[in-house]
Amino acid sequence: MADSAQAQKLVYLVTGGCGFLGEHVVRMLLQREPRLGELRVFDRHLGPWLEELKTGPVRVTAIQGDVTQAHEVAAAVAGAHVVIHTAGLVDVFGRASPETIHEVNVQGTRNVIEACVQTGTRFLVYTSSMEVVGPNTKGHPFYRGNEDTPYEAVHRHPYPCSKALAEWLVLEANGRKVRGGLPLVTCALRPTGIYGEGHQIMRDFYRQGLRLGGWLFRAIPASVEHGRVYVGNVAWMHVLAARELEQRAALMGGQVYFCYDGSPYKSYEDFNMEFLGPCGLRLVGARPLLPYWLLVFLAALNALLQWLLRPLVLYAPLLNPYTLAVANTTFTVSTDKAQRHFGYEPLFSWEDSRTRTILWVQAATGSAQ
Numbered sequence: 001m002a003d004s005a006q007a008q009k010l011v012y013l014v015t016g017g018c019g020f021l022g023e024h025v026v027r028m029l030l031q032r033e034p035r036l037g038e039l040r041v042f043d044r045h046l047g048p049w050l051e052e053l054k055t056g057p058v059r060v061t062a063i064q065g066d067v068t069q070a071h072e073v074a075a076a077v078a079g080a081h082v083v084i085h086t087a088g089l090v091d092v093f094g095r096a097s098p099e100t101i102h103e104v105n106v107q108g109t110r111n112v113i114e115a116c117v118q119t120g121t122r123f124l125v126y127t128s129s130m131e132v133v134g135p136n137t138k139g140h141p142f143y144r145g146n147e148d149t150p151y152e153a154v155h156r157h158p159y160p161c162s163k164a165l166a167e168w169l170v171l172e173a174n175g176r177k178v179r180g181g182l183p184l185v186t187c188a189l190r191p192t193g194i195y196g197e198g199h200q201i202m203r204d205f206y207r208q209g210l211r212l213g214g215w216l217f218r219a220i221p222a223s224v225e226h227g228r229v230y231v232g233n234v235a236w237m238h239v240l241a242a243r244e245l246e247q248r249a250a251l252m253g254g255q256v257y258f259c260y261d262g263s264p265y266k267s268y269e270d271f272n273m274e275f276l277g278p279c280g281l282r283l284v285g286a287r288p289l290l291p292y293w294l295l296v297f298l299a300a301l302n303a304l305l306q307w308l309l310r311p312l313v314l315y316a317p318l319l320n321p322y323t324l325a326v327a328n329t330t331f332t333v334s335t336d337k338a339q340r341h342f343g344y345e346p347l348f349s350w351e352d353s354r355t356r357t358i359l360w361v362q363a364a365t366g367s368a369q
């Protein structure tokens, strides 16, 4: 008799499962994927919180491994029904070398693809990024764009370059025959700027405000909108895409999907204040307090200091030429492709996402009002 969804017990693998997004994907799978029999969590750094997950009905297997090591990836993938590949180096602050970013994000993704082909795993969901599209090096705005909007995706920074190449590899692999002769089915999800419980950059902004006496100084015009998406909704889209990829292979295979929700379109700094304001911080200035040319100079100075100090200490401030350029370029998306193709609707409302994030920031920083 055909396995019913309830009876079917499948093996899922989440790479990067201990990261900001990965942890939410792991927890969402355990809460909302009834077909789950074993959940493999693969990460270079395993979190202690994994232990608490081992008491439930689903077998949770923690695998400490490195996606740049093909044999470690193959061992983790073998026998998995679907791979959700979120592992990556998310670095736009100069912490890692361009070579390391490429090795993890590109070669690591190659290793995941080859492991699927060699071991017979047929379904692969890749966590791509809005950055694959833009903002581009020319500062062209992307206003309420979708997956088909023409846009000159030109990058120089190692991070977007690596994400673009990795995404291309994943989509190119769609249809390859895996062990056993059946086709590999892949798709890529492109979240905009993710926020929520565990977002370290939000915590960095809070700490910067504390150092400045509770004040943050506006650097970006309020008119420059940046798309943001709650981490719980990103996790939910991953769960849905992984679930539907088999039944809708012809439609979803080789496709990209922007990942966003009902979070309001605001400037990056104004959006952050939705959470940092209730934690006691204030954003100074209705307009940027410094002229743009001075911000450009300060960003370049930060980059020079980072280079000079690198032999002694890692200096990686929020403001650098890349972050300033990205923050200063409108990038928002509006699309229903994920809804049309696999029924994605945000699981968390804006109000719920905002409340959850505020509570986390307050708990993480001891700033409950």
Ligand SMILES: NC(=O)C1=CN([C@@H]2O[C@H](COP(=O)(O)OP(=O)(O)OC[C@H]3O[C@@H](n4cnc5c(N)ncnc54)[C@H](O)[C@@H]3O)[C@@H](O)[C@H]2O)C=CC1
Pocket: 015, 016, 017, 018, 019, 020, 021, 022, 042, 043, 044, 045, 065, 066, 067, 068, 085, 086, 087, 088, 089, 090, 104, 108, 127, 128, 129, 130, 163, 190, 191, 192, 193, 194, 195
């Ligand atoms: N944070 C954001 O705003 C966005 C993130 N993304 C993508 O989402 C994915 C997850 O990002 P975040 O959760 O924000 O980053 P994160 O840094 O919190 O999580 C990445 C995880 O991957 C693991 N990892 C890194 N290198 C590894 C390696 N060589 N082998 C095994 N594991 C390794 C890390 O230990 C970490 O747990 C990334 O692919 C990123 O490009 C996409 C759009 C927006």
Ligand SMILES: CC(C)[C@@H](O)CC[C@@H](C)[C@H]1CC[C@H]2[C@@H]3[C@H](O)CC4=CC(=O)CC[C@]4(C)[C@H]3CC[C@]12C
Pocket: 090, 092, 128, 129, 130, 131, 192, 193, 194, 201, 219, 220, 226, 268, 269, 318, 319, 320, 322, 323, 324, 326, 327
């Ligand atoms: C110092 C000020 C100029 C301040 O406004 C800088 C903000 C800056 C740190 C962020 C602005 C836009 C962010 C990026 C955006 O959300 C897209 C991203 C997608 C990813 O895949 C990873 C993270 C990021 C690059 C994100 C990083 C932080 C910003 C550059």
